[in-house]
Amino acid sequence: MKQFLVFIKKEFAHVLRDRKTLLILFGMPVVQILIFGFALTNEVKNSRIVVMDQANDAASKEIITKIGASRYFDIVRTVMSHQQMEDAFKRGDIRMAVIFPAGFNNDLLHQNAAQIQVIADASDPNNATTLTSYVGSIIQDYQAQLSKTSKVPYRIQPEIRMLYNPQLKGAPNFVPGVMALVLMLVCVMMTAVSIVKEKETGTMEILLVSPFRPILVIISKAIPYLLLSLINVASILLLSVFVLDLPVNGNILLLFAESTLFIITCLTVGIFISVKTNSQQVAMLISLMGMLLPTILFSGFMFPIENMPVPLQWFSNIIPAKWYYIIVKDIMIKGLGFNAIWKETLILSGITVALLIVSLKSFKIRLS
Amino acid sequence: MGETVIKTDKLTKRFGDFIAADEITFEVEKGEIFGFLGANGAGKTTAMRMLCGLSIPSSGSATIAGFDVYKQTEQIKRNIGYMSQKFSLYEDLTVIENIKFFGGIYGLTNLQIKTKSDELLHNLGLEQEAKKLVASLPLGWKQKLSFSVAVLHEPKIVFLDEPTGGVDPVTRRQFWDLIYNAADRGVTIFVTTHYMDEAEYCNRISLMVDGKIKALDTPRNLKNTFGVETMDEVFYKLARGAKRGD
Numbered sequence: 298m299k300q301f302l303v304f305i306k307k308e309f310a311h312v313l314r315d316r317k318t319l320l321i322l323f324g325m326p327v328v329q330i331l332i333f334g335f336a337l338t339n340e341v342k343n344s345r346i347v348v349m350d351q352a353n354d355a356a357s358k359e360i361i362t363k364i365g366a367s368r369y370f371d372i373v374r375t376v377m378s379h380q381q382m383e384d385a386f387k388r389g390d391i392r393m394a395v396i397f398p399a400g401f402n403n404d405l406l407h408q409n410a411a412q413i414q415v416i417a418d419a420s421d422p423n424n425a426t427t428l429t430s431y432v433g434s435i436i437q438d439y440q441a442q443l444s445k446t447s448k449v450p451y452r453i454q455p456e457i458r459m460l461y462n463p464q465l466k467g468a469p470n471f472v473p474g475v476m477a478l479v480l481m482l483v484c485v486m487m488t489a490v491s492i493v494k495e496k497e498t499g500t501m502e503i504l505l506v507s508p509f510r511p512i513l514v515i516i517s518k519a520i521p522y523l524l525l526s527l528i529n530v531a532s533i534l535l536l537s538v539f540v541l542d543l544p545v546n547g548n549i550l551l552l553f554a555e556s557t558l559f560i561i562t563c564l565t566v567g568i569f570i571s572v573k574t575n576s577q578q579v580a581m582l583i584s585l586m587g588m589l590l591p592t593i594l595f596s597g598f599m600f601p602i603e604n605m606p607v608p609l610q611w612f613s614n615i616i617p618a619k620w621y622y623i624i625v626k627d628i629m630i631k632g633l634g635f636n637a638i639w640k641e642t643l644i645l646s647g648i649t650v651a652l653l654i655v656s657l658k659s660f661k662i663r664l665s
Numbered sequence: 666m667g668e669t670v671i672k673t674d675k676l677t678k679r680f681g682d683f684i685a686a687d688e689i690t691f692e693v694e695k696g697e698i699f700g701f702l703g704a705n706g707a708g709k710t711t712a713m714r715m716l717c718g719l720s721i722p723s724s725g726s727a728t729i730a731g732f733d734v735y736k737q738t739e740q741i742k743r744n745i746g747y748m749s750q751k752f753s754l755y756e757d758l759t760v761i762e763n764i765k766f767f768g769g770i771y772g773l774t775n776l777q778i779k780t781k782s783d784e785l786l787h788n789l790g791l792e793q794e795a796k797k798l799v800a801s802l803p804l805g806w807k808q809k810l811s812f813s814v815a816v817l818h819e820p821k822i823v824f825l826d827e828p829t830g831g832v833d834p835v836t837r838r839q840f841w842d843l844i845y846n847a848a849d850r851g852v853t854i855f856v857t858t859h860y861m862d863e864a865e866y867c868n869r870i871s872l873m874v875d876g877k878i879k880a881l882d883t884p885r886n887l888k889n890t891f892g893v894e895t896m897d898e899v900f901y902k903l904a905r906g907a908k909r910g911d
Contacts, residue, residue, distance in 0.1 A: 310762060498752070507747075
């Protein structure tokens with residue numbers, strides 16, 4: 298046991314002394330969260346829109362206030378003729394117009410249904426879709442408020458629903474994606490490189506000649522990265538809660554437990570790569586090309602798996618990150634419990650066990 | 666003397682059709698400095714790996730410090746030290762951290778490590794450098810430190826695989842002083858080398874050609890047998906017949 302502790306202490310010294318590694322280890326998650334959170338977002342902020350309020354009554358005013366308060370919209374003018382509006386669209390001054398017909402509140406109160414016209418600049422279709430759905434959600438929100446205070450079922454068109462994202466945040470999906478990505482990168486690459494480094498420098502031979510058991514060499518190599526990765530998970534979650542305002546809706550302990558499982562999967566992959574390679578460069582290349590790329594492509598984080606050809610959909614099933622991504626999304630965003638994710642957990646565990654057996658086997662073969 | 670610490674009988678290692686080590690038979694006594702010579706590819710490393718318990722022999726038998734190479738590799742590992750041709754300390758750890766680490770994995774107590782490391786640093790004159798990173802030391806010192814770490818746990822036998830590669834003659838001489846010291850304390854030294862002047866320092870030498878031991882005697886007797894002046898010539902005479910090269 299003492300031998301084990303001595304070894305782990307040494308591993309920590311390696312990691313903590315290497316400034317570059319440290320920077321990658323702790324800087325990367327922060328940078329990725331910030332990049333994905335602010336730069337690479339597909340959410341549309343501060344879009345200039347006009348609102349034409351021909352009704353000018355209580356209901357329309359309240360909705361306009363709501364739209365104005367949203368950080369997605371920037372209301373430029375509230376009164377405009379149809380001609381002026383058309384010109385503004387043509388010049389590209391505005392992206393969307395929201396028009397309340399006269400007697401909006403009246404229609405709503407007496408016919409229980411009212412209409413709002415939303416005109417969007419569809420020269421950028423993605424942008425237009427996003428904007429209209431934002432407005433739709435705000436109207437939906439208002440409607441829900443009305444329904445709370447009254448038993449009459451009010452209906453306002455258009456009706457668009459934003460499931461699991463009631464606060465109208467753009468794309469909360471990227472946080473689970475970044476978690477999968479960072480853990481994959483840290484655990485696979487760092488363990489693979491650190492083990493191969495010992496082979497390269499010849500210290501691995503010394504360790505194998507010592508009475509310290511080979512299996513313990515591998516385990517003590519992996520443990521520091523397990524701990525450091527858990528710190529990474531914590532820092533990503535903190536960033537996501539405090540910087541991106543994205544709370545963890547589910548059980549945080551469950552999230553950490555599932556993350557630990559995924560970290561172990563990644564460490565096993567790292568060990569496997571290290572057994573099969575003999576130089577740090579090769580190990581790094583395999584980790585990046587062989588693991589990171591499939592993770593980005595097939596986890597469902599950047600590209601929807603449903604849109605892929607069937608063979609690729611099938612292939613995506615062997616990518617551990619895909620399952621972890623689903624698990625984190627379910628816990629963190631949908632707030633689901635273990636009942637909802639036991640299947641994914643089981644698959645992930647299966648992949649881990651299989652990888653573990655294969656790497657330990659090839660490690661033994663190398664010894665004899 | 667008289668106590669045999671390494672004993673092999675027809676020890677053989679095959680890789681498919683290739684016989685890397687072919688029926689190697691020899692004995693080494695306690696406190697002896699045993700030179701293990703041979704051209705590149707002669708099978709030295711393979712033989713050494715079998716003796717260290719890193720590789721299972723294909724046939725034949727061997728005991729190291731009284732332990733069987735097939736069944737008792739764990740006990741063997743506890744009783745040997747090893748220094749490879751690659752410099753094998755951690756460059757990003759300090760001198761003292763390296764000592765503590767290797768002492769630790771051999772199961773020495775903290776007190777033992779403390780006493781041993783003080784002694785070691787004193788002997789090598791490295792007290793000032795104890796807290797410096799190993800990477801900052803000159804190669805000669807690294808090699809000496811590496812050897813001292815390999816014998817830290819007082820092994821019965823220490824295996825040195827071309828320990829002085831790339832080191833200047835003066836440092837090599839100092840390195841051999843360390844080896845003699847260890848041998849005087851009763852540690853058996855098993856060393857491979859390409860330097861024939863180093864071969865002269867050994868008590869006995871074995872010379873491997875194409876996986877077989879072709880000669881085994883004291884350097885003086887070998888020179889007499891072959892009727893030559895230097896070990897270099899002995900080596901050339903024997904190795905010339907080799908079929909395997911690099």
